[in-house]
Amino acid sequence: MRPLLMSLRPRFAEAILDGSKTIELRRTRLSAPDGTHLILYASSPVMAVVGTAVLVGRDTDTPARIWRRHRKHVGLLKAEYDEYFEGSELATAVHVGEPRRLAAPWPLSALRDAAKFQPPQSYRFVSDDDPAQLRELVPAYLP
Numbered sequence: 001m002r003p004l005l006m007s008l009r010p011r012f013a014e015a016i017l018d019g020s021k022t023i024e025l026r027r028t029r030l031s032a033p034d035g036t037h038l039i040l041y042a043s044s045p046v047m048a049v050v051g052t053a054v055l056v057g058r059d060t061d062t063p064a065r066i067w068r069r070h071r072k073h074v075g076l077l078k079a080e081y082d083e084y085f086e087g088s089e090l091a092t093a094v095h096v097g098e099p100r101r102l103a104a105p106w107p108l109s110a111l112r113d114a115a116k117f118q119p120p121q122s123y124r125f126v127s128d129d130d131p132a133q134l135r136e137l138v139p140a141y142l143p
Helices: 010-017 063-073 078-085 108-114 132-136
Strands: 004-008 023-026 037-042 048-061 091-107 123-125
Touching (some): 010 037, 010 048, 023 063, 023 078, 048 063, 063 091, 091 108
Parallel strands (some): 004 037
Antiparallel strands (some): 004 123, 023 091, 048 091
């Protein structure tokens, strides 16, 4: 199973790593199986891989229904939630568990020094062209 590299705003990455946020939101369906390892990339201004987690499950429905079911775990105010999903017919709640913070973040510059690397806009699977240290974060991953 390939790990999934997920871009997050720094405040959301931090909330996942400290356990206060267990639902990450996406405007599209996420087609990765439960148990997929997630590599958490904190976007600007941090611009670094900061930790890992595991995909526990997914729930895709209308934004209103997702809010009703998961509002206590998304780390957003209702106004922020509504703004994010404005114009979207679907919302996906990504259940995350087993958060682990890296001892030291891996900055984008160091990842680019190691290999051709481009962080995703939202998420993508880790590829064989990504820096080896990303693939090595997940021992069970076999390219």
